[in-house]
Amino acid sequence: MQFDATLIIQTTLATVMQAQQRLAEHLWWGGASANSTMAPSLLEQELTLLVQVANGEIERETAGVARYFEIKGVLDDVCRLLWQAPLSAEPVIPAEFWTQPGIGAVCGAVLAWLDADDLITITEAAQLLYPDAALVGSNVATQRVIRLIHSGKLHEYTASAELAPNPRHRRRVKRSEVLPLCNIVHAEDDV
Known part of the structure; x- marks a missing residue:
């Protein structure tokens, strides 16, 4: 396979220049003349x-x-x-x-x-993932959810202080990320 150096150089430079231009547009402070105020x-x-x-x-x-x-x-x-x-x-x-x-x-x-409409507590996620949590203890189920967060399978969010005054209860995950894991977790439990 032969590579076209001219084409590769042109497209790569154009892509990098677009990224630089986007950054420059975001960093530009208004005021074309020295007399104008800095926007x-x-x-x-x-x-x-x-x-x-x-x-x-x-x-x-x-x-x-x-x-x-x-x-x-x-x-x-x-x-x-x-x-x-x-x-x-x-x-x-x-x-x-x-x-x-x-x-x-x-x-x-x-x-x-x-994503406020999609966020649920760690406890709610544990109840979805492990409906038989009463058998293993709710603390075990919540620790499993926390391990899913640490492994990157779930993303953690923090609820506002108004929604959850107690800082220990502010941890949230997305219901839309938990639901697909329900089938995987239950399949692993059956093995």
């Missing part, structure tokens, strides 16, 4: 919105569909800027990012805000 960059505006959501300043119930999709788009945009390599189709985000202090925790809180 916040697009990235600064997006981060401000995400922090507002994470701080509970925007309520999900009253946000409306357009606002919901705006916030989802901003979160996707920021995650692409942080984690997408120029030649990859999707960003590769490590599971631990969502709980890291700073931007990771903010993005995790926004993701929990977006």
